[in-house]
Structure formats: structure tokens, C-alpha cells
Amino acid sequence: LSASAATSLRGRPRERRVDDALRQATRELLAEVGYAALSVEGVAARAGVGKAAVYRRFRSKAELVFASAVHGPDLPPPRDTGTLRGDLAVLAEGILGSLTTPVSAEAVPGLLADLAKQPEIARRFQATFIQHEQVRVETILERARSRGELRESPDPALVHALLLGPLFAWLFLLRRPPARDLGERLADLAARALGPVGPPPPRTGPRTAKKR
Amino acid sequence: LSASAATSLRGRPRERRVDDALRQATRELLAEVGYAALSVEGVAARAGVGKAAVYRRFRSKAELVFASAVHGPDLPPPRDTGTLRGDLAVLAEGILGSLTTPVSAEAVPGLLADLAKQPEIARRFQATFIQHEQVRVETILERARSRGELRESPDPALVHALLLGPLFAWLFLLRRPPARDLGERLADLAARALGPVGPPPPRTGPRTAKKR
Amino acid sequence: LSASAATSLRGRPRERRVDDALRQATRELLAEVGYAALSVEGVAARAGVGKAAVYRRFRSKAELVFASAVHGPDLPPPRDTGTLRGDLAVLAEGILGSLTTPVSAEAVPGLLADLAKQPEIARRFQATFIQHEQVRVETILERARSRGELRESPDPALVHALLLGPLFAWLFLLRRPPARDLGERLADLAARALGPVGPPPPRTGPRTAKKR
Amino acid sequence: LSASAATSLRGRPRERRVDDALRQATRELLAEVGYAALSVEGVAARAGVGKAAVYRRFRSKAELVFASAVHGPDLPPPRDTGTLRGDLAVLAEGILGSLTTPVSAEAVPGLLADLAKQPEIARRFQATFIQHEQVRVETILERARSRGELRESPDPALVHALLLGPLFAWLFLLRRPPARDLGERLADLAARALGPVGPPPPRTGPRTAKKR
């Protein structure tokens, strides 16, 4: 998740100070004015840095913001709470937390829009953010299966969407303030939805009688 | 949902032709070049219309796109399929459909980003798009309760997020192609999460103590 | 100098009130904001009149201003003061006066610029403003010749330029404030320049006491 | 007279090529379409330059045209012809020449109009164009006095107006084509107006006490 371009060994080395100042300035400006109103010129000025120093590190504004605002795979591995529901709750709270920092809150929608047109950034976003969470989902599902809570592991992507999606929708589509226990409630619903998969143990007739 | 400004009765009336041409041009360009690369100048030119005619109707690019790309409350009331799961499936397929038109697919992320900084548009978005779907959710939940499928109605916003969120996440965050039965599968999961599933699963561990 | 377009006899007759309000509003705005910042919309609004009513009377902004700001041939015929120098002084003071009203002062440079590109208006300007003054010059020269002050009449256009030019230059090129006796001083110089052409006129009367 | 902004020593220096291309394009377009129809966008396009490069150098269209069209103080010092009349003729021909280039002819009236509302440009116009010519007038008057052609030096501004004014009026107010010897004729008249003509006219009364 560090900067980007191939760092040659020859010539004057990059200054760490510049990297830090850029990250800092980007985060500040994101929180202050939001993604759309954030300009590379503004970031460079705030960081006391030339524009070239920015573009030497990031190919575009989207990359700059992405690298500065999105946390990397620095989360601890998912804690084992003993139940699927508990594991999912921990994960959901983590996702919720990373979506509600002042920085993320401003950056996410704009970043998403840029992703739509910059496949390269989109790929990195997948690899850094999405993929990493999905691995955690897989781990959790695996555990649940070995506990006997699940008969067969569902598609991890679907489960991921089942947690991430409603959180995102709540915050950015419905634009509701995040309730304290939102993550837990969604984890609860998700666990319930995944519950015993397939036709309730052998013998249970056609899926028709869903009634009650 | 129509254009915007108070339609005065005096003076030359707005030309319908212009409204139509603008909507048409906007949709075409959205599908062709996407939201970011769409320019008001381009839309006006394609529509054979002066820029002033655009800004007389829409305060910004976001308003223009919103009004042109987002379907209004022109959906039929939710069909009663006889089961909660069925009703949700119909709704989910509808949402999925409206998110996967060539126009929406391009417009949604950009629109979302603009929403973040333009409260006025955000309000309209809520009223037009979100609110209307939420009413449908309420209707469906009401029906389910009168059928006895649900004991108590959950928060419609939460249920809405439970359907809309995963669909959105699947398409725009995970960037996966929409499977044919995606809506149905999510409706299935949602129904399962909301109510007791079929015959209570025999003995599947501590599903009892559900929070809240 | 009245308005312009062919006034049909059929249909509703034009309202005098509109003509007056337009003239009035144009003069006010000229004095307030100057020629460049004066807009037809502004004039119409100030006059409480529709834009169409303006363009029904004047083909362009230049025509509007020209008709509203430039005095017509409403000057009395040049008074005979008894000397060429005196006659020229009266004329020069008249020209100076017409160039230094608040309205003219603002209108003249802008009008001049538009004249450069609108031959039609330029023609009317010649006919209304220039020609009329030139006739006065001719009259004055004729008188001087019959008095014996001049041997032969010089080109009236040149004499006109000799009076009008320096006044214009003083005001609009050098941008100096008009001295009280500027007209008189220039008339003095002009009379002197025209004076006895070639060898001093044989024995001609009272050219003596030119002093003040 | 050069461009404008303080030329900082830091950062990338301005490109000479851009300055030249802008001046060139402005002059071409002035001659082709005139002042009113000249647009900054057009100039930039013709010069193969971004609009920003123009506005980095000139605050407005008026400044651009002024800097491109008006000759600087690059005239040689006024040649001494031996007589006041001769000196004035040289000067008048020079002024006439500078007012009748294709570029000036188109630029002057428009520039004059813009001067009326932009005091900053007006000031520069004074300093560059007017003042410089006035110094030449002073030189000429001084010479004439030391020759004994003039008893006392009149106001140089008035003399300047006496030459420049009629030329301007002839060209832009009366809109007459410039005669070959126009400058000389005006210089003749001016010399006559200023001083005793030729051999002091025998006995023509008290021409001595000339006013002021």
C-alpha cells in the first residue's frame, strides 16, 4: 500500500518527510472540504511540496486519495468469538468503523466514482480493500463450518456483500447516522440468513411451505 | 421529478422539445462516455440546445444527470406474490434492474459522489428514489405481518438496506457481474433473516439468544 | 432622430410611454454604469418594458444608445458674433458641452467602438451628428469670407476636425478635465491658423484686438 | 510595455515563444476581424496556446490588445528639421502612421472604449502612448523657442491635442480616408496657430499679447 512508482536506487532518494506531509495534507483536506473540492494543487500547497512531487508518487488524484485515506491490510486477523454471529459482528463493526472515520466518510463516494473510470485503481482497490476483507469472511465461514453451524460454506463474496452492502447503503445511500449497534444488528441478520442452509434437514418437504 | 424551477405562467413557456432532447442526450452520453466525462457543454451540443437552456432547468450537472437518469416513482405498486420471500424477490429484481441499465450503471457512482456535497440534490434523491422504494418495503412488510409471516415489523429502512445494500455492493464495490438470480438469492436470505425459517431447524446450536 | 422602424398604421399603436421610459432608462444607466456594462436587458427592466419592445424600436444596443444619448439637430443656428474667432468659440463651446454631459461622457467611447463595426449606425451618426455640425462650420466660414476675414474657404471638414478633434483628444485620449475656457482657446488657435492665408489680407478690418 | 506580472525567478520561466505567438495572433486577428469580434479564446487557439497562458500574462482582453497592438516608445527622437513647422509635420506624419496601420485602425476605437472603464489600462495607455508623444512635443517646442520662432512655450498637452485630435477626428469620427499630406497640412495649421507666421506680418496689429 506504500506509494507506487518503481523506486530507483540511483540519484537522490525520496524524502520521507514529503510522503508524510502529503498523506497528512490529503487527510486534512478530505475531512475539511471533501473529495470533489480537493485539488492536487491544494494538497501540494498545504503539504509545502511541489506538484511534481505528488505526481512522482501517485499517478492521479484518485491514487493519492486512495493511498492516503484507505487503511491498508493492517487489521488484526478476525478474532474467534466462538459463534458465527459473534465473528460476523466483530467484522461488521470493523467495517463500520473504517467507513465512518471523518476521512473515509468524505473520500468513499468520490473514490468510488473515480474507480468507475480508472480500472487500474479499481484493481488496486479490490486487491487492497475488498480482497482482504473477503479473506476474513472466508476464515469466519470456515470456522463456522468446522463448528457445525453451517452445513456448507456459501459464496464468501455474497456474505461479504451481505455485511458490507447494508452498511454502505445505510451510510451513503439512505444517509442515516450510524447507530451504535448497527454492525451487530446486521451481523445478527446475516447469521440468521445463513443459518442452516438448504432444506431443513433431510426429510423436509418442498421449499414451498415457507409459511411461518 | 420534473425539471425544477417554478413554472411561471407568464412569458414564453418552456419548450417540451428541449426537455426531451436534453434527457435523451444526457442518457446517450452517460451510456457512451460515463458520468465523469459527461459535460454540460457536450449535452447541450448533442441536444442541439444552448447552454443557457440547460442551466435554466438544472442548477448543476448533478441535477441534470439525476433528473435524466433516475427513474421516477413510475413503478407499479409491488405485486403480491403470496409470500414475503416472493414479494422481496420481486422488489429485489426491480432494484437490480434499475441499477443495471446502461444509463444507471454509469451514472450511479458519479451521482453518489456529487450527492455527498450537494445537500439539495441529496434531499431530492432521498425523496425520489429512496423514499419511494421504502414505501414499497413497508407495504411488503405489512402484508407479511397480516399473513402471519412476521411477528413484528422490523425497521423498513433496515430491510431496505438489506436488499439494496448487497445489490449495490455486488455491482459497484465488488464489481461483480450481476448473476441472473442474484435478486432472488438475496431476497431469500433477507426473508430468512427476518422471520423464522420453515420448521424451526432441529437443534442447530445456540441460535436462541438473539440480540435485541 | 426619432426611433426607427417603419411604423405601421394598423394594429395597436406604439405607446409613447414606452419610448420615453426607454430613453430615460438608457440615459440613467449610461451615467450610472457606462456603455460597456449597459445591457439591453437592464434597460428594459429599468424601463419596465419587455425586451421585444426595445428591439421593435432599435436594431441594436448601439442604435438604442445612439438615439437616447446623442442630441439631435436641435441646436439653434450658429449665432453671428461678428468675428470668425467669436463664431468658432460659440461652436466649440457647444461641442464641448455636448461631449461633457454625464451621458455623453460615458456613451461616446463605446459608441465609437460599435460604430467601427456597424456601418449602418455609422452612417446615421454621420448624418445626425457630424453632418449637422459641419453645416454650421460652413455657415461660419461663409460669414467670415463675406466679412473679408478669409480669402478663400478652407475645407469645412478640416476645420471641423480642427475644433472637434482637439476637444475629443483632450477629453478622451489625454483624459484631462475640461477647462472652463477650453473651447475658446481652441477657437482662438483655429482662427489664428485659418487667419490670413498667405500674405496678410490687404487692409482688412478688425483683426487687431484679438486679445482675450 | 512588456507583458505584465512580476517575473518571479523561481519556477519554470515563461516561454518567449508563447509571448511572441500571442502578440502575433492578436495582431493578425485584429486585422482580420477587428476588436469587437476578437476573442481571447480565438487568440489562444490561433497562437496554439492555452487560455491560461493568456490570462497569466494579461488581465483582460483590453490588456492583451493594448500590449500587442500599441507600439511602445520605440520611435526615434524627433528629427530636427530646422523649423517648428517642419518638426511638427514629422511628428504628425508619425502619429498618422501609427493610427493607420491595419492593426491600429481596428484596435483603437475598441481600446478607447475599454479605457473608459478600466483605469489601470488607461493609466498604462497614458504612460506608454500619450506621455511619450507629449515629451516629443515638448522637445519640439523647446527647439522652436530657442530658435526664436516662439516667444513662450504653450502648454504641450494643448499642442499635442492640436495635432493628435484632428488626425483622430478625421479618421475615426469623420471617417475620412487619410490624405497623403494630411499630417503636413495639420502641422502647417498648428504652426500658424502657435506663432507669428513666416515673416512677421507687416503691421497686423498687436498680435503680441497672446493669451496665456
Next chain:
DNA sequence: CGGTAATCGAGACGGTACGTCTAGTCTTAAA
């Protein structure tokens, strides 16, 4: 130690879109 090479801040470069403004024309309903 002197050269090579990449860095630094600064800011100009070509492009492009923005949202505003005005000109002059056209269209409505009412008079």
C-alpha cells in the same frame, strides 16, 4: 572527490469544463 542521476519547490504549459452573462430572436396570453 567529482560526476551522475534522481530529487526538491515552484510554477508555466496545453487542455478542457465550469457556471455566468449578454445579444438578438421568438413565442406566449392579454389588451
Next chain:
DNA sequence: TTTAAGACTAGACGTACCGTCTCGATTACCG
């Protein structure tokens, strides 16, 4: 046919960024 009101096309205005490039001045490593 006029009126007031205001929509219409067309296009310039001056501002703001983007991402690239260029300047002179550092600052490391390499030979």
C-alpha cells in the same frame, strides 16, 4: 399589432484544475 414576460440559440467571459514539463538548486551514491 402592440404589450410584458421570458425562453430560445449562440458563444465569450474569466476561473479553476488536471496531469505534464521545465527551471535552478539539492542531495545522495558511484566510480
